[in-house]
Amino acid sequence: MRTVPIVMAFDRGYVRPACVAIFSILETARPEDEYRFYLLASEEDFGMDSGFFELLAGRFSNFSWEYRRMDPSVFAGVRHPMRYVSVSSYYRMLIPRLFPELDRCLYLDADLMACSDVGELLDLCDMPAFGKCCFAAAKDLGLQAGDNPLYEEHRLSIGFTPEELRGYVNAGVLVMNLRRIREEGLEERFLALVPKNYAYGDQDILNIVCKGRILRLPIRCNLVASNIGNRERVVGACEGRDREDALLGRPVLCHFAWQEKPWQFVETLWEQRWLACARRMPATPELAAWVAQCGERQGAPWRDRAGDLRAAGEVVLYGYTFYARRLCGDLLDTGVGSIRCFCDRSPAKQGQSFRGVPCRGPEELDALGPGALIVICSQTAWPEIRAELNARGFGDERLARYRFRDFAVISV
Numbered sequence: 036m037r038t039v040p041i042v043m044a045f046d047r048g049y050v051r052p053a054c055v056a057i058f059s060i061l062e063t064a065r066p067e068d069e070y071r072f073y074l075l076a077s078e079e080d081f082g083m084d085s086g087f088f089e090l091l092a093g094r095f096s097n098f099s100w101e102y103r104r105m106d107p108s109v110f111a112g113v114r115h116p117m118r119y120v121s122v123s124s125y126y127r128m129l130i131p132r133l134f135p136e137l138d139r140c141l142y143l144d145a146d147l148m149a150c151s152d153v154g155e156l157l158d159l160c161d162m163p164a165f166g167k168c169c170f171a172a173a174k175d176l177g178l179q180a181g182d183n184p185l186y187e188e189h190r191l192s193i194g195f196t197p198e199e200l201r202g203y204v205n206a207g208v209l210v211m212n213l214r215r216i217r218e219e220g221l222e223e224r225f226l227a228l229v230p231k232n233y234a235y236g237d238q239d240i241l242n243i244v245c246k247g248r249i250l251r252l253p254i255r256c257n258l259v260a261s262n263i264g265n266r267e268r269v270v271g272a273c274e275g276r277d278r279e280d281a282l283l284g285r286p287v288l289c290h291f292a293w294q295e296k297p298w299q300f301v302e303t304l305w306e307q308r309w310l311a312c313a314r315r316m317p318a319t320p321e322l323a324a325w326v327a328q329c330g331e332r333q334g335a336p337w338r339d340r341a342g343d344l345r346a347a348g349e350v351v352l353y354g355y356t357f358y359a360r361r362l363c364g365d366l367l368d369t370g371v372g373s374i375r376c377f378c379d380r381s382p383a384k385q386g387q388s389f390r391g392v393p394c395r396g397p398e399e400l401d402a403l404g405p406g407a408l409i410v411i412c413s414q415t416a417w418p419e420i421r422a423e424l425n426a427r428g429f430g431d432e433r434l435a436r437y438r439f440r441d442f443a444v445i446s447v
Contacts, residue, residue, distance in 0.1 A: 036067050039154050040140040042211075044075035044105075044126035050083045051325050052298055053145035055309065058316035060149040061095045068154055072100040073134070075126040077107050090317040103133055110229070125237045127209070128225040131216040138214045144207035146291045148309050155287055156256055160210045164250055169221065170211045170241070171250035172204035173257035176281065177293075179203060179272040193239050195246075201272075204249055206238040207290050208257035221245070253277060258286035260304045261295060295415055298329045304414075304439070338446040340408075340435040345371055348406030352437075353420060355379040355387060355394040359412035362437050362444075363392055375399075375407070400427060410444060411436040421447045 041060070045053045057072060064070055076083065081102045088100050109129070110122050127142050134140065141156060160171050178186055179201060190200050216222065224244045225237075233239035242249075254277040262269060263284040273281055280286070289305055291297055297306035298313075313326045344350060350366070352359045355377045366374060367390055377394040379385060387394045400409070409429060411417045417436045424434055434447045 036069060037154075037157075038069040038071055039064075039157060040071050040073065040134075040137055041153075042073045042075065042127070042130055042134070042140050042142050043145055044123045044142075045145040046076065046080055046123050047083050049123075049145045050080075051322060052296070054084065054087050054318075054322060055298075055313045055316065056143070056145055056147050056149070058091065059147075059312050060143075060153055061091060061098050062312070062315070063149045063151050063153070064095075064097065065152050065154060066097060069097050069099070070095075072098070073140075074100060074102050075105050075123065075129075075133070076102055078104050085321060086319050087317075087322060090319070094317055105129075109226075125229065127206070128222065128237055128240065130211060131213045131222055134213060135217075138212075140211050140213060142206075142209040142211055143288070144290065144292075146296060147207065148289045148291075148305075148312055149287070150289055151287050153287060156208070156210050156252065159252060159256070160250065165210075165212060166215070168212055168248045168250040169216055169219075169245040170209045171252050172206060172209050173252040173254050174201075174272065175203050175205040175238075176254070176259065176262045176269060176272045189234050192234060193243055195242075199246060202246065202249060202251075203242050204251075205257055205259065205290070205292065206241050207292055208252070208288055209241075210250075210252070253280070255280040255285055256287050257290050258284070258288065259290045259292045260297075261293060263289075263304055298325075337438075337443075340444050340446055344408060344410065344435065344444050347373060347408035348404055349373055349375040349408070351375050351400065351403065351407060351409045352377045352392075352412055353379075353409055353424075354412040355381070355384040355389075356412055358414060358437060358439050360389045361439070362410065362412060362442075363389055365442065367392075375403075378409075397427075400424075400429070407433065409434050411447065414439055417447065 043053060061070060081104070091098050105126055110125050130140065130142060139160070141153065156171070165171060178189065190197070195203065221244055225240055228240045228243065254273060258281060262281055269278055269281040284305070291309070297309040310330055313329065318326065350371070350373050352363055352374065359377055363374060363377070374392050376392060376399055377389070378397060378399055379394055380397060384394050385396050409424060411420050411434060413420055421431070421434060425431070431447050435444050436447050438445055
């Protein structure tokens with residue numbers, strides 16, 4: 036038997052998703068191992084699980100937990116540049132100081148779901164190379180494969196060369212070498228960079244200070260849901276088994292990073308698997324009511340519009356995005372040749388083309404005939420786009436949307 040120490044940091048705003056994450060870890064854990072969770076929180080958030088952990092302890096005999104008090108004055112006035120991330124995200128930088136009794140631990144964000152035993156991460160770090168590193172983590176596919184100018188601006192802001200950026204990792208899943216960090220006194224260097232307000236906050240700080248001393252974890256150990264199946268992004272940043280795992284969606288940990296969360300949005304990749312996990316866990320009445328609300332949001336009565344798509348005189352794909360180009364390719368490959376154009380409000384995208392299909396501005400919609408069908412390809416902003424198109428005179432019968440998670444064209 037071994038003990039797997041897991042540190043998490045969240046506040047009351049994230050406690051419910053954290054409950055799902057912890058349950059998923061225990062559900063997929065080896066029963067002969069002891070899983071001890073350390074929860075970093077301000078004193079006012081102690082007990083925020085409201086009895087949920089007692090329910091888990093009744094279900095899993097290998098589970099224990101402990102709240103560790105955080106002094107909020109350490110990060111007084113700090114605001115993470117991303118509005119959906121709380122200041123508790125910075126707490127991970129203090130873990131070496133808080134746990135002098137530990138040589139290493141797992142740090143896990145609260146917005147994830149375990150699909151197999153996370154003890155694999157510790158197994159991967161049972162090698163001499165880990166002793167020379169500050170932590171082990173998986174690469175950040177979003178930053179390393181992005182073609183938006185913002186990515187280049189970010190690289191310059193943190194002072195990385197293009198080669199160094201290829202070593203940039205996502206800090207939501209870490210195997211921390213606490214002994215090495217303490218021996219080198221890196222915690223003070225972490226804290227010294229906090230006032231610089233980097234775009235990705237504490238993640239940038241960890242990458243800057245530990246550059247060149249990060250052991251690479253396989254991408255399956257921290258597979259961000261929005262990257263699953265994203266061929267353009269994955270091919271640009273992965274190779275070998277990493278590429279295969281990312282394209283096919285085979286994670287140890289599925290991470291719902293960025294703003295698309297399965298408890299908030301209907302069209303989040305893997306939301307149905309997350310919801311099934313949430314429904315299996317033991318729950319307090321408050322937690323059960325929240326899970327039920329999540330299910331209601333994800334249970335809309337959709338109608339398949341594949342037949343309408345093929346019968347349409349013309350098809351417009353709204354949005355010049357990865358999702359729209361994926362749909363365009365699928366339609367052309369299956370003989371649907373009535374695609375008039377992509378439509379996008381961004382002047383930078385207008386004039387581009389994919390497989391001979393041009394991207395044009397919204398004014399192109401004014402020339403559509405009555406038999407045209409507009410397919411909204413945005414996965415999360417489709418309600419807003421639907422409202423805009425309704426305001427332009429296009430009723431819902433002339434609109435459809437593309438649901439990437441199962442490659443379906445359905446009603447709005």
